[in-house]
Amino acid sequence: MPQPGCVRPAKRSDLVRESGMAALAILVSVCAVAVLLVFRGVALARRRGSVICRVRRGNQGWRSGVARYVGGELHWIPFLGLRLRPRHAIARRGLTVSSRRRLTTGEGPAGYWTVECSAERGPLFLAMSEDALTGFLAWLESAPPSAHLDAV
Template sequence: MSAALAVLIGVLLLAALMGVRGIVLARSRGFVPCRLREGVQGWKNGVARYADGELHWIPLLGLRMRPRHAIARRGLRVSPRRPEGELWAVDCGGISLAMSEDALTGFLAWLESAPRARIWTSRSRTAVLSAWRRASRGSRRRARRCGTG
């Protein structure tokens, strides 16, 4: 009887910890309620936060506080938004995200504010370096003229 009682107390304690974790995540500053779906599986409830050029998604149910998915902003292509019940959903590769209209607007603004990737080719690198050398050569000449006159 005491072993069954210990197991029951352990299960109740674990459920209480998971519930408190879910409430803390849902109410924490900087987190946005967000559902995630991989492929054809069902929607999973969680929260998303923006960190270091990535969107981190953490499930509400679970014990770990680490993100289960990290979606990089660079090069991410997003489908047009579509209604999904009361939420709005977008597809990002093999993952679908569903969130409120305000949260989705913030997500799309975060995507658009990403710095442009600079692609250096040998031609563009040569052009930039030669322009820099010409400019620095001209400033050295001007400096010599100013010093001698």
């Protein structure tokens, strides 16, 4: 008979059940976050005027995301992240394409092209499909005549 004020020792089966429930709660939480991130990525990619695009600054690795044309800027939003605001806002004014080439097999997805751009903050590399590249170049060329005066 337990004495008053004493705590009854936990049974092994109670400890196993509690740890199993904690592990299940953690697993459900991780799955819920993963589903929300996938839903966010699909919603970003399906927006009108959006293209799947990778960005690289300097010697950093490629980061996948979605690019959208908003007025005179190209907004880039990463796939992984919680924010819906763009990580990069690349102004068309003063943006020039230095070079473009098809990505090699080890660099990225098949059929993607990389474009090296000279921007305000230094060189910027964009990787996108051939169709997206055509749209990007058309967007650059459709700038008003005074837009490239700063690039000289």
